[in-house]
Amino acid sequence: SSELTQDPAVSVALGQTVRITCQGDSLRSYYASWYQQKPGQAPVLVIYGKNNRPSGIPDRFSGSSSGNTASLTITGAQAEDEADYYCNSRDSSGNHLRVFGGGTKLTVL
Amino acid sequence: EVQLVESGGGLVQPGRSLRLSCAASGFTFDDYAMHWVRQAPGKGLEWVSGISWNSGSIGYADSVKGRFTISRDNAKNSLYLQMNSLRAEDTALYYCAKGSEAVAGTGDFDYWGQGTLVTVSS
Numbered sequence: 209s210s211e212l213t214q215d216p217a218v219s220v221a222l223g224q225t226v227r228i229t230c231q232g233d234s235l236r237s238y239y240a241s242w243y244q245q246k247p248g249q250a251p252v253l254v255i256y257g258k259n260n261r262p263s264g265i266p267d268r269f270s271g272s273s274s275g276n277t278a279s280l281t282i283t284g285a286q287a288e289d290e291a292d293y294y295c296n297s298r299d300s301s302g303n304h305l306r307v308f309g310g311g312t313k314l315t316v317l
Numbered sequence: 318e319v320q321l322v323e324s325g326g327g328l329v330q331p332g333r334s335l336r337l338s339c340a341a342s343g344f345t346f347d348d349y350a351m352h353w354v355r356q357a358p359g360k361g362l363e364w365v366s367g368i369s370w371n372s373g374s375i376g377y378a379d380s381v382k383g384r385f386t387i388s389r390d391n392a393k394n395s396l397y398l399q400m401n402s403l404r405a406e407d408t409a410l411y412y413c414a415k416g417s418e419a420v421a422g423t424g425d426f427d428y429w430g431q432g433t434l435v436t437v438s439s
Contacts, residue, residue, distance in 0.1 A: 241425040243362070250412060250429040251354075251362065262427065294362050298422055305376045305422070306352070311361040 212240070212295055212309035219315040220285045228280045230295030230309045238298040240278035242271060245311075246291045254293075255280055282314075290316045319343040319428040321413045326433030329403055337433060339396040339413030344428075347371070347391035350416030352426060353398050355409035355435075365411070366398065367421030376421055381407075403437045410434050 212232040220226035230240055239258060243251040253262050255271035268283045278297070282289055293312045299305030325337040339351070352367040366377045366387040375387055386399040396413055410432040418424030 243426070245362075250431055251426070252429070253425055253427050256417070256425040256427075292361075296362075296364070296426070305378070306364040306367060308354075308362045308364055 212297060212307055214295060214309040214312045216310070217313045217315065219317055221317050222287060223284055225281065225283045226285055226314065228293050228312045228314065230278045231276055232297065233276055234297045234300035234307070235273060235276050235278050237300060239273060240295040240297045242280045243294045243296065244291045245294065251294065285316050287316050290314055319415065321415060321428060321430035323411060323413045323430045323433035326411065326435045328436045328438065330439050331404060331437055333403055334401045335403060335435060337398040337400065337411055339430060341394045341396065344415070346394040348419060350419060350421040350424065351389060351396045352414045352416060352421065353387060354412045354414050354426065357409040367416065369421045370419040374421055405437050408435060408437045
């Protein structure tokens with residue numbers, strides 16, 4: 209099965225831009241989706257496909273991909289963006305499998 | 318409004334079984350794949366299993382393959398996870414998640430329940 213690798217923790221100053229990355233071989237073939245999880249809450253989908261946001265997700269969230277790396281960018285980070293962020297993609301084996309990255313704890317300073 | 322409500326969690330001894338259920342509403346259940354995702358205490362998300370709209374394709378994480386069985390009843394708008402031979406490392410909050418497409422291997426998890434806690438301990 210595939211693996212997706214994320215930095216465990218990232219910090220950003222309030223109002224600045226931050227990029228959270230996700231690396232894995234499967235990302236050469238498939239897009240990643242991104243999920244935000246705040247303490248005590250269920251995850252929420254924030255980015256899917258090439259760079260799509262579900263209804264209700266602020267446009268400061270964007271996604272991109274290059275080679276084996278997918279990125280989630282928050283432009284003008286807000287205090288409420290402090291959360292854990294997880295990437296997910298299809299497993300490169302193609303056996304209907306899915307895989308999550310280990311998650312990135314975002315701190316907004 | 319999409320709603321996913323999990324049930325069936327609890328305290329169980331190692332080696333025993335447990336069946337989780339997820340009641341879905343607010344969307345056409347048999348149009349979409351469904352998934353189980355778990356989160357051990359203080360840990361990250363782990364995809365457990367997914368099932369396509371018609372149960373025609375099913376996938377399992379290596380960590381549960383051969384012990385867990387996913388199923389769905391489209392007439393009842395319900396998703397299930399039969400968990401056998403439970404281990405301490407299966408202790409987690411189990412989330413039911415709606416797929417954004419009909420097949421389990423594609424799409425995203427666009428709606429999530431609040432989870433049901435499974436604790437495996439003697």
